[in-house]
Amino acid sequence: MGQETSKYNIQGGIHVHLDNFSTTFGEEVNGTIYIHLEKEIGPSTLLFEFKGKEISSWSESRSNYGSRRHKSKVVHYKETKNIFSFEKEIHRFEDRISIGNFSVPFTFKLPSSGPGSLNYNYYDTNGIIQYKIVAKLLGSAGENYKGWAKIDLSEPSVIPNKDESSSSEGRISSWCCVDKGNCKINVTHPESIFTRTSRPRFTIDVDATNSKIDITEVYAKLVGILSLKANDNRDLIAKDIVRETNTIRIPAGGVMNGIVIDLDLNKQDDSTRELFTSKGKLVECVFHVEIGTDLDGWFTCCGNNPNINYAVSVIPEKINMNKPPKPPNGWNPNIFEHIYLAYQ
Structure with a gap:
């Protein structure tokens, strides 16, 4: 868990880097959105998203003993539920964006509480609670660049930590x-x-x-x-x-x-x-x-x-990732002003 991010594609793209991939609800997360464009795009909007969802699925084998011919069948169960879906516009490019690189540093205050991250996969049984920080660059001509990073979150403990x-x-x-x-x-x-x-x-x-x-x-x-x-x-x-x-x-x-x-x-x-x-x-x-x-x-x-x-x-261990990702060739970004966001 944690330390999972999207990758640049051959046309450029967005990479979301987090300084800490694992923390507790109510804390602040610091990171940077790296934008790398290898072709010019039209006027665009940069969006910040915090998303969380849970997935539950398993299978059961059931037999029909009441019929003359004994038959069994496999019943599958699955349900998905959104936990958080927060979206905020953080920058609007009024003019066309030339080929180049951009860095957008940010601080995001997490929600005060929520279910902790987990990931259980065993054959066809799955229990997943996961969270992502997502950045999207949406162009007026239909361009859509998207980057994300997973973050592991733990619940504030109510169990005393003492001998x-x-x-x-x-x-x-x-x-x-x-x-x-x-x-x-x-x-x-x-x-x-x-x-x-x-x-x-x-x-x-x-x-x-x-x-x-x-x-x-x-x-x-x-x-x-x-x-x-x-x-x-x-x-x-x-x-x-x-x-x-x-x-x-x-x-x-x-x-x-x-x-x-x-x-x-x-x-x-x-x-x-x-x-x-x-x-x-x-x-x-x-x-x-x-x-x-x-x-x-x-x-x-x-x-x-x-x-x-x-x-x-x-709980997950806190993971600090102070080293930024390896930049593309010729990386010389325009650095934006630091953005502060809080879940609402």
Whole structure:
């Protein structure tokens, strides 16, 4: 996500350069519109646009069991919704524009809130929330030059970003609900706002004093839940984004403190790398961390194994691109006055 822009074509064109490709709603975005013309055009208007949309699509296989001949069919769901569509005229060329180059620096104040960017593509399942800054040069004779740059936006977090401590106690039962005691865990967890390069560390205490079953493993995992909607239908996808375990045996009746587990978010697979916290109308994604234990033996059921869940936010990293694009040959632009815009 981010760092995607349109390209010049052989007749010239427009390139939109952003100093920061990833930021938060309510912040300012600085950039430059580069115009490169290799032929003269008529009187024209330069437009600035900020656009956002969400796309939700998936397929389901359905069977008809009521007929003599068993048949199945695939049903496709898809819906697209605009989030923002802001357009502003920023310059009018009253006369013909000669061959040449132009630079238009700008600052744009983003909307105060909106659903965060995300991009999930897995076979025919898609959940997309994307934003673009677009520049258009429209000539009186039908000329149409267009350039754009994608920008990743994150929602202002409402989850406190501080170290906290949580505890949980669960009753353990085996097959036929035979009582196997209980186990307690306590965890000190770090910040609640993650990026793709985060390595949150969890310190876990396990108290199996009243347990009749050994503890064989302590784990931590980040879970993402993606909700897709289309035409009054809904699809729900839950994924373990990354999971780490500490294989350490705690005998029944024992206690072990200070068990450390690091979650490396950089280990997640490609299908989830662009999933971020977002609450759109069609696409919504939330995350939580789960800390828990695995037990020795089969048929442990009917009980409530101790585990701790707490909500977190996953946001894009801020990306600053201070280096402008490589200019075309002979680049010597006319530089316009800096333009200030705000979403309305």
